[in-house]
Amino acid sequence: MADLFEQNAFALADELIAGRALSKEEFTVLIRAERELSEEKSSELRKKLSERALELKNMHYGNAVYIRGLIEISNYCKNNCLYCGIRRSNPTTERYRLSKDDILSCCKDGYALGFRTFVMQGGEDPYFTPELIARIVREIKQNYPDCAVTLSLGEHTREVYAFWREAGADRYLLRHETANEEHYNKLHPAEMKFKARMECLKNLRELGYQVGCGMMIGAPFQTYETLADDLVFIRDFRPHMVGIGPFIPAHDTPFANEKAGTLDQTLFILSIVRILLPEALLPSTTALGTIHPRGRELGVLAGGNVCMPNLSPVAVRSKYALYDNKICTGDEAAQCKNCLAGRMRSIGHEVVTARGDSKLTEQK
Ligand code: 5AD
Ligand code: FES
Numbered sequence: 001m002a003d004l005f006e007q008n009a010f011a012l013a014d015e016l017i018a019g020r021a022l023s024k025e026e027f028t029v030l031i032r033a034e035r036e037l038s039e040e041k042s043s044e045l046r047k048k049l050s051e052r053a054l055e056l057k058n059m060h061y062g063n064a065v066y067i068r069g070l071i072e073i074s075n076y077c078k079n080n081c082l083y084c085g086i087r088r089s090n091p092t093t094e095r096y097r098l099s100k101d102d103i104l105s106c107c108k109d110g111y112a113l114g115f116r117t118f119v120m121q122g123g124e125d126p127y128f129t130p131e132l133i134a135r136i137v138r139e140i141k142q143n144y145p146d147c148a149v150t151l152s153l154g155e156h157t158r159e160v161y162a163f164w165r166e167a168g169a170d171r172y173l174l175r176h177e178t179a180n181e182e183h184y185n186k187l188h189p190a191e192m193k194f195k196a197r198m199e200c201l202k203n204l205r206e207l208g209y210q211v212g213c214g215m216m217i218g219a220p221f222q223t224y225e226t227l228a229d230d231l232v233f234i235r236d237f238r239p240h241m242v243g244i245g246p247f248i249p250a251h252d253t254p255f256a257n258e259k260a261g262t263l264d265q266t267l268f269i270l271s272i273v274r275i276l277l278p279e280a281l282l283p284s285t286t287a288l289g290t291i292h293p294r295g296r297e298l299g300v301l302a303g304g305n306v307c308m309p310n311l312s313p314v315a316v317r318s319k320y321a322l323y324d325n326k327i328c329t330g331d332e333a334a335q336c337k338n339c340l341a342g343r344m345r346s347i348g349h350e351v352v353t354a355r356g357d358s359k360l361t362e363q364k
Helices: 004-017 024-036 039-061 098-113 130-143 158-167 182-187 194-206 224-237 264-276 286-291 295-301 333-346
Strands: 064-067 067-074 117-122 147-150 172-174 210-217 239-244 350-352
Touching: 004 024, 004 039, 004 264, 024 039, 024 224, 024 264, 064 147, 064 333, 067 098, 098 117, 098 130, 098 333, 117 130, 117 172, 130 147, 130 158, 158 194, 172 239, 172 350, 182 194, 194 210, 210 224, 210 264, 224 350, 239 264, 239 286, 264 286, 264 295, 286 295, 333 350
Parallel strands: 064 350, 067 117, 117 147, 147 172, 172 210, 210 239
Antiparallel strands: none
């Protein structure tokens, strides 16, 4: 006979699938069950949710996987997030920044390869002033009016976000990292504030960006409860995109000796998020591909529908090391795109080059 905890978890999974809004406590039970039930039962639970997640993804997006060209513009960062390999106190990170011409040349190569979204990501590097970023955004939009520009440049004032939006930026990625304030404070130095992060996300949404939040799975000090907080936050905030990947330790950081997040738990949470937000854009992340050779394929089968191959010049690739052993650091953009297309084909999916805007309907 199955015990009560197990019965309860499977009943909650059914209710989640049926569309009922679970409470934080109920999410906690579900997340605990995935970790603590027998091997057989936990994989049955994962399978139940991933099948529904895949079905919902297919309903809204078919077998298309959107690709975004990621350009890592700078690994200078004034912040000191405890988990991050490019934190300012990491003494061994060899710093670089791309010039405007470098960035535009990445876009040119990317466009020729079929990319229709460019993601400019970087540390919080004061060299890239609001004006400089705006100039680059304007130039990309001028050269490639059919492309979307996504920024992922950390926390800025509402005015700066508004200025970049006016310059033509369409989307912004800023992971919330954790929706639990106490947990946030264990992952970040005192000068970084949970409330400031939340305020940024709210500003971005109000300014008309398509907004992406997200978190690492298996981050130090993460608990079933903090993950449940993440799920409740995501359901209520209804972001257009959610970046979810495993935490992976980075050398020369305070968390260098911590354990990485697991494939199974990451896929499980990805599936739950797909069920909560059926129309969201959910990347199958590079970090997922780093902890398992077929991580990105498995991510798509668990409900993901976006991949973000790297367009950064190969010469700087390995320097943008948020975590150790990152994949694709030696491959040219064209190689990566072909490799990814083959991987997606192997699971019956097709890489598509459309802009791939979110179908998430506007707020309730
Ligand atoms: N492992 C996995 N992901 C990481 N990130 C930063 N450091 C790590 C790490 N060690 C993620 C953060 C950040 C995003 C750009 O990369 O969630 O928001
Ligand atoms: Fe980069 Fe496979 S996607 S080498």
